[in-house]
Amino acid sequence: MERKNRQITAVIVGAGHRALIYASLAELHPEQLQIVGVVDPDPIRRERTANKFKLAPEAQFESTEQLVRLAGKIADAAINGTMDALHVETTLPLLEAGYDVLLEKPIGTSEEQVLELLEVARRNRRTVMICHVLRYAPFYAEIKKRVQAGVIGDILTMQTAENISYHHMAVAFIRGKWSSEAKCGSSILMSKCCHDLDLLAWMKGEVAPAWVSSFGALTYFRPDRAPEGAGERCLDCAIEPACVYSAKKHYIEQERWSSYVWPHHHLGITTSHERQMESLLTDNPYGRCVWKCDNDVVDHQSVAVQFADGSTATHTLTGGASKPSRRIHLIGTEGEIEGVMEDGYFVIRRPDPRKGHEYSEERVAINVSRDMHGGGDIRLIEDFVRVLRGETPSLSSTALECSINGHLIGFRADRSMAEKTVVKIPEVDVQ
Numbered sequence: 001m002e003r004k005n006r007q008i009t010a011v012i013v014g015a016g017h018r019a020l021i022y023a024s025l026a027e028l029h030p031e032q033l034q035i036v037g038v039v040d041p042d043p044i045r046r047e048r049t050a051n052k053f054k055l056a057p058e059a060q061f062e063s064t065e066q067l068v069r070l071a072g073k074i075a076d077a078a079i080n081g082t083m084d085a086l087h088v089e090t091t092l093p094l095l096e097a098g099y100d101v102l103l104e105k106p107i108g109t110s111e112e113q114v115l116e117l118l119e120v121a122r123r124n125r126r127t128v129m130i131c132h133v134l135r136y137a138p139f140y141a142e143i144k145k146r147v148q149a150g151v152i153g154d155i156l157t158m159q160t161a162e163n164i165s166y167h168h169m170a171v172a173f174i175r176g177k178w179s180s181e182a183k184c185g186s187s188i189l190m191s192k193c194c195h196d197l198d199l200l201a202w203m204k205g206e207v208a209p210a211w212v213s214s215f216g217a218l219t220y221f222r223p224d225r226a227p228e229g230a231g232e233r234c235l236d237c238a239i240e241p242a243c244v245y246s247a248k249k250h251y252i253e254q255e256r257w258s259s260y261v262w263p264h265h266h267l268g269i270t271t272s273h274e275r276q277m278e279s280l281l282t283d284n285p286y287g288r289c290v291w292k293c294d295n296d297v298v299d300h301q302s303v304a305v306q307f308a309d310g311s312t313a314t315h316t317l318t319g320g321a322s323k324p325s326r327r328i329h330l331i332g333t334e335g336e337i338e339g340v341m342e343d344g345y346f347v348i349r350r351p352d353p354r355k356g357h358e359y360s361e362e363r364v365a366i367n368v369s370r371d372m373h374g375g376g377d378i379r380l381i382e383d384f385v386r387v388l389r390g391e392t393p394s395l396s397s398t399a400l401e402c403s404i405n406g407h408l409i410g411f412r413a414d415r416s417m418a419e420k421t422v423v424k425i426p427e428v429d430v431q
């Protein structure tokens with residue numbers, strides 16, 4: 001069969017929320033992708049996923065070691081959507097067995113892990129793509145095209161911000177799976193903003209980051225900031241009716257974040273209203289008061305970077321904003337680009353010293369839905385398929401090599417924050 005148009009086969013590794021989003025390409029465009037196996041130690045997730053993609057019992061596995069030992073290489077690729085601390089451990093056997101891998105971010109939970117993965121991927125000549133979905137969101141892809149074309153000259157400074165909404169902060173980084181670095185393996189900078197740090201490195205192209213410093217703290221979501229009268233759980237709390245963090249409001253009345261809060265919701269399993277209420281009151285971690293959880297990640301952090309050419313960048317994350325938003329402002333020698341992804345447009349300004357003018361401004365509208373990371377999720381898996389078919393990688397390509405520098409900024413920023421020092425970023429051969 002001609003390689004260019006062939007269908008790519010893949011095994012799902014970690015049949016969770018994220019992997020199933022990418023795997024949905026097999027339903028949308030079966031001529032591009034076919035799911036031929038599933039790996040997950042959770043029997044419910046494994047079986048549900050197997051039913052969804054009509055997989056025989058011989059195509060279902062509890063671990064990647066078991067897949068490789070019992071069946072060897074049964075697909076072109078693996079879609080690895082395991083949690084952060086398992087990314088490298090589960091990917092290494094796949095690479096040794098000859099699979100190409102689409103891997104969720106962050107690549108790993110330490111610099112050592114990331115560099116080990118790079119070494120093993122190179123030794124086995126495998127393709128690993130990282131799910132930096134924002135590179136594929138048309139908002140950022142259109143900005144990158146203009147930077148690449150030299151529209152704003154050489155970048156001198158970059159300012160980015162991620163403002164995590166109060167309900168997203170609560171579900172993911174206070175009550176949820178990424179709330180504790182000790183448990184999840186990732187700091188909030190790595191689990192949430194490795195995307196933004198990746199964008200900074202991507203915008204600078206071949207100019208590597210050289211130095212970083214960072215400050216941050218867990219200031220608000222801690223027991224000593226709990227309002228007077230706050231209970232342990234929202235369903236048993238005197239101030240719940242007035243509380244903006246109420247689990248009842250977020251997860252029952254507004255039905256937000258169901259895939260996190262209700263078991264196996266992303267696989268079509270529903271939880272009755274009575275069971276939802278009972279679990280939030282008793283054993284569901286998402287029913288806990290946001291000031292009385294076991295969270296240890298910071299709720300705000302600022303990072304400053306200097307690149308090898310002297311240009312600089314700052315990134316600020318804030319958890320608890322009213323409006324979720326990602327901002328970017330790039331200022332170059334010949335102009336600037338500024339925008340907020342959720343607003344659906346950015347502007348390009350250039351100096352315009354004609355009489356009566358100060359600058360010209362072009363508004364670039366991005367027509368894309370607000371969900372699926374500004375349209376990035378499906379575009380990313382489609383690009384992965386194209387790369388495996390042997391086509392030229394897109395401008396957004398998130399090959400492992402291209403994703404290393406953003407991760408180095410993050411790991412070293414966290415070290416800077418902990419040690420209160422300016423930290424050198426090592427040079428890694430990523431060509």
Ligand SMILES: NC(=O)c1ccc[n+]([C@@H]2O[C@H](COP(=O)([O-])OP(=O)(O)OC[C@H]3O[C@@H](n4cnc5c(N)ncnc54)[C@H](O)[C@@H]3O)[C@@H](O)[C@H]2O)c1
Pocket residue numbers: 013014015016017018019039040041042045062063064081082083084086090104105106131132133191373
């Ligand atoms: N790209 C993005 O923008 C983005 C957004 C959200 C989350 N993520 C990342 O996606 C990853 C997955 O998040 P999620 O919410 O889908 O997680 P999830 O908990 O829904 O899914 C993880 C799955 O891995 C399975 N698993 C556990 N051990 C395993 C093993 N040894 N082998 C195979 N499977 C195993 C679990 O049973 C579970 O089904 C995380 O690393 C997260 O940081 C990325």
